Amino acid sequence: MHDVSIFRFKHKQRFGAEPAVFVAPGRVNLIGEHTDYAEGFVMPAAIDFATLAAISPRSDGKIALYSENYGEERHFDASAVPTMKASKHWTDYPLGVVSILAGEGHAIPAFSLSLWGDVPLGSGLSSSAALEVATALAVLSVLNATYPRPQLARLCQRAENEFVGSSCGIMDQFISANGSKDHAMLLDCRDLSFRLAPIPPDIALVIANTMVKHSVTGGDYTTRRAEVEAACAVIASHRPGVQFLRDATVDDLERWGNEMSAESLKRAHHVITENLRTVSFAKALEKGDMNEVGRLMAEAHTSYSQDFEASCVEADAMVELAQDLPGLIGARLTGGGFGGCTINLVEQSQATTFAQALGSLYAGQFGIVPQIHICHASDGARALN
Numbered sequence: 001m002h003d004v005s006i007f008r009f010k011h012k013q014r015f016g017a018e019p020a021v022f023v024a025p026g027r028v029n030l031i032g033e034h035t036d037y038a039e040g041f042v043m044p045a046a047i048d049f050a051t052l053a054a055i056s057p058r059s060d061g062k063i064a065l066y067s068e069n070y071g072e073e074r075h076f077d078a079s080a081v082p083t084m085k086a087s088k089h090w091t092d093y094p095l096g097v098v099s100i101l102a103g104e105g106h107a108i109p110a111f112s113l114s115l116w117g118d119v120p121l122g123s124g125l126s127s128s129a130a131l132e133v134a135t136a137l138a139v140l141s142v143l144n145a146t147y148p149r150p151q152l153a154r155l156c157q158r159a160e161n162e163f164v165g166s167s168c169g170i171m172d173q174f175i176s177a178n179g180s181k182d183h184a185m186l187l188d189c190r191d192l193s194f195r196l197a198p199i200p201p202d203i204a205l206v207i208a209n210t211m212v213k214h215s216v217t218g219g220d221y222t223t224r225r226a227e228v229e230a231a232c233a234v235i236a237s238h239r240p241g242v243q244f245l246r247d248a249t250v251d252d253l254e255r256w257g258n259e260m261s262a263e264s265l266k267r268a269h270h271v272i273t274e275n276l277r278t279v280s281f282a283k284a285l286e287k288g289d290m291n292e293v294g295r296l297m298a299e300a301h302t303s304y305s306q307d308f309e310a311s312c313v314e315a316d317a318m319v320e321l322a323q324d325l326p327g328l329i330g331a332r333l334t335g336g337g338f339g340g341c342t343i344n345l346v347e348q349s350q351a352t353t354f355a356q357a358l359g360s361l362y363a364g365q366f367g368i369v370p371q372i373h374i375c376h377a378s379d380g381a382r383a384l385n
C-alpha cells in the first residue's frame with residue numbers, strides 16, 4: 001500500500017491545504033456470484049488492496065479531482081454536479097457519489113480530492129467500489145455528515161447504478177464499507193444482515209489474475225442479470241410470492257423451466273443452487289471442514305462456468321491448473337465474471353510455492369505472466385487521521 005504520509009504531503013503540495021485521508025478496500029468474493037441482485041447470499045472478504053482519498057475544502061466554488069494513478073486533475077463547478085451526466089471517464093465514480101449525495105439533500109461544497117488506488121483495474125476485485133466508498137467517506141467529512149455503513153454502501157451502489165450506469169448489486173460496496181480483518185462475511189443481500197466468519201490463520205487467500213479484463217458496465221454482466229430476472233418473472237407468474245430468485249427453488253425450475261429460454265433456465269439454476277452453496281460454505285468454513293469448503297468451491301466454479309457461462313478459457317484453465325498443486329483447498333473464478341481473477345484457498349505453509357507454480361503453469365499455457373497475490377482479509381473503509 002502507498003505511504004499515507006507521502007500521499008498526504010502530495011495533496012498539500014498540490015492543493016495548498018492539509019487534507020483528511022480515508023481508505024476503502026477492494027474485495028474478493030469467496031462464493032456467491034450473481035446472487036446479490038437476486039436478494040441472495042454472498043461471502044466476500046475485504047482485501048489489502050485499496051483506494052486512498054485525501055480531501056480538503058476550497059473557497060472558489062470548484063470541485064478539483066486529482067487521480068495519482070492517471071496523473072490527471074479535472075475541475076468542475078460544485079453547483080453543477082446535480083445536473084451532470086457520466087462521461088465514461090474515471091471522474092464518473094467520484095462525481096457519481098457527489099451527485100447521489102446532492103440528491104440526498106446535501107449542499108455540495110467546494111473541495112479538492114486526491115485519489116490513489118492499488119486495486120488492479122478490471123480484474124473483478126472491486127476497484128470501483130473502493131473508489132466510491134473512499135470518496136463517500138471523504139466528501140461526508142467535509143459535509144460534517146455520517147451515515148450508518150449499510151446506508152453508505154447503498155448510496156455508493158446507487159452512484160454506480162444511477163450515475164455510472166452499471167447494474168451491479170450491493171456486495172462490493174457493502175464489503176468495502178463493512179469488512180473485518182481476518183474475516184469473511186456471509187451477507188444476506190435481502191435485509192443486509194451479516195455474520196462474520198474467521199478465516200483460519202493457516203489458510204491463505206491466493207488471488208490469481210488471468211489478465212483477461214473484466215467489466216460490470218454494459219455487455220455480458222447486464223445480459224446475465226436480465227436473463228436471471230426473466231427466469232424470476234416466469235416463476236412469479238405462477239407463485240406471486242417469488243419476487244427475486246432468492247425465493248425460488250430447483251423444484252420451481254423443474255415445473256416451469258419449460259416456459260423460459262434455455263439461457264434463463266441455466267442462469268436461474270446457477271443462482272438458486274449458488275445461494276444454497278453459499279450458506280453451506282459459511283457453515284463449513286465455521287466448522288473448519290476444509291474438504292467441504294473445497295468441494296463447494298469446485299461445484300460453484302462448474303456452475304458459474306457451465307450454467308451461468310460467465311467464465312472464459314483462461315479462468316477455467318487457471319482453476320484447472322491449481323487442482324494438482326500441493327496445498328490447494330479450493331479454487332474458483334471470483335467476481336462478476338468473463339475474465340478477472342480466481343480465488344484459491346491454500347494452506348498458508350504452501351502459499352508461496354503454490355503461487356509460483358500456478359504462475360509458471362499458466363504462463364506456459366498462455367504465454368501471459370499472471371499477477372498472483374497472496375492477500376489478507378482486511379478491515380473495511382475508515383479514516384486514516
Ligand code: GAF
Nearest residue numbers: 033034168169170171335336
Ligand atoms: C460484480 C457486481 F458489482 C456485484 O454486485 C456482483 O453482482 C458480482 O459482480 C457478481 O457476484 O462485482
